[in-house]
Amino acid sequence: MKRVTGGKALYGASVGILMLDARFPRIPGDMGNAVTWPFPVHYRVVRSASPDRVVRQGAEGLLDAFVDAARGLVADGVDGITTNCGFLSLFQQELAEAVRVPVASSSLMQVAMVNRMLAPSRRAGVLTISGSTLTDAHLLAAGVPLDTPVGSTEGGAEFTRAILGNEPALDVELARQDNVAAALAMTRAHPDLGAIVLECTNMGPYAADIARATGLPVFSIVNFITWFQAALVPRRFDPPL
Structure with a gap:
């Protein structure tokens, strides 16, 4: 041996x-x-x-x-x-x-690299679990441009509430709907998006659904x-x- x-x-x-x-x-x-x-x-x-x-x-x-x-x-x-x-x-x-x-x-560290992959007229957007507390400091520490579009699941019925509330149960279908709806809202507000980066590491289960609904590549912590x-x-x- x-x-x-x-x-x-x-x-x-x-x-x-x-x-x-x-x-x-x-x-x-x-x-x-x-x-x-x-x-x-x-x-x-x-x-x-x-x-x-x-x-x-x-x-x-x-x-x-x-x-x-x-x-x-x-x-x-x-x-x-x-x-x-x-x-x-x-x-x-x-x-x-x-x-x-x-x-x-x-996962936010991917944004700069994804932007380099896209045409100059396109850019990445960030989908986060908490848009209200994702600050410039978080973005700068990861090398994310401060004008990056940000969407959030905060307005949904399940995902943000269950995860940040540290609840013992999760309705997976409602969480999926929250993620897809937030991604679609971001793409409607920012038609120049060429990709989506998922900030939250709990969003991985819904990456395929987000990609299917938006028609955009989706970068998560899993692929990173x-x-x-x-x-x-x-x-x-x-x-x-």
């Missing part, structure tokens, strides 16, 4: 995910449901980081807890760090400075971290026979 070298506590999970402390249902497609990923991931819950505290209260007082949890994941053996809330773009710089591995804190992981563990190709 070939000689191997150790040094990690855990192997096989290259991506470490910093999780909010929540109890709402996480269905397949949600970042916090492990079956969403085609590769192993390693989770760590940041205690007291509730959805309301992170999204509506600006994650005030939580930086040290997230840094400690990120360092713990690296100590366990992960090769890259992400989080399960787009609003944690606020901590991108501090997390990247605190650990020796790459950090992809927020799948791309991220492919760089952490590049695919090995066998030489030709």
Whole structure:
């Protein structure tokens, strides 16, 4: 057998995910449901980081807890760090400075790249769970232009209420309707949209429905971290026979 070298506590999970402390249902497609990923991931819950505290209260007082949890994941053996809330773009710089591995804190980081893919007359829009608390600071920390169109599920019947209220039950069909309706409203208000970036990591289950309804490509945390992981563990190709 070939000689191997150790040094990690855990192997096989290259991506470490910093999780909010929540109890709402996480269905397949949600970042916090492990079956969403085609590769192993390693989770760590940041205690007291509730959805309301992170999204509506600006994650005030939580930086040290997230840094400690990120360092713990690296100590366990992960090769890259992400989080399960787009609003944690606020901590991108501090997390990247605190650990020796790459950090992809927020789905919002995709916006600049998506804009580069589009014709000059088109731009990406952001769909968020809380438009009223998504600030310029969140956008700037992720490199998002401040004139980016933003749509929100806040006016819906289920999605924002259940997730930010940390409810123990979720009506999936109503949540789907909220996401699709918010995306359609944003595209009607901004006909120059060429793509949609989903800020919220709980929106992954509805990405296909949003794409079908709007006719636009939809970028979620799922495709972002799948791309991220492919760089952490590049695919090995066998030489030709």
